[in-house]
Amino acid sequence: MSNRARRRVVLCRGEYCNLGRRADKIYQKLQPLIDELNGDTYPPCIRLETASCLSMCGQGPNIVVYPEDVSFNKLDESTVEAIIRQHLSPCQSFTAEIAENVEKKHG
Ligand code: FES
Numbered sequence: 784m785s786n787r788a789r790r791r792v793v794l795c796r797g798e799y800c801n802l803g804r805r806a807d808k809i810y811q812k813l814q815p816l817i818d819e820l821n822g823d824t825y826p827p828c829i830r831l832e833t834a835s836c837l838s839m840c841g842q843g844p845n846i847v848v849y850p851e852d853v854s855f856n857k858l859d860e861s862t863v864e865a866i867i868r869q870h871l872s873p874c875q876s877f878t879a880e881i882a883e884n885v886e887k888k889h890g
Pocket of ligand 1: 795800840843
């Protein structure tokens with residue numbers, strides 16, 4: 784998969800996952816992390832979205848990352864950053880990607 788392929792990080796903010804506003808706290812941690820991973824790429828290669836239920840309430844708070852369709856469960860604000868950093872690498876800037884492709888093509 785190309786580094787520029789779009790990924791969606793979907794955080795459930797449904798009734799169960801957001802008990803005690805725990806999903807809101809995770810969102811507060813995630814937003815700057817996703818911004819950091821996107822860097823100066825345009826359009827951003829990772830999009831943070833929210834859902835009202837991901838149909839796995841008992842395992843919440845939950846996140847699903849697409850297109851891999853990988854879910855992360857029983858998250859809290861202290862674990863989410865390490866988990867997402869382990870799964871998603873920083874987006875490559877468009878300029879760096881062009882330079883890399885030109886170098887591959889022309890040696
Ligand atoms: S409320 Fe989060 S999965 Fe249902």
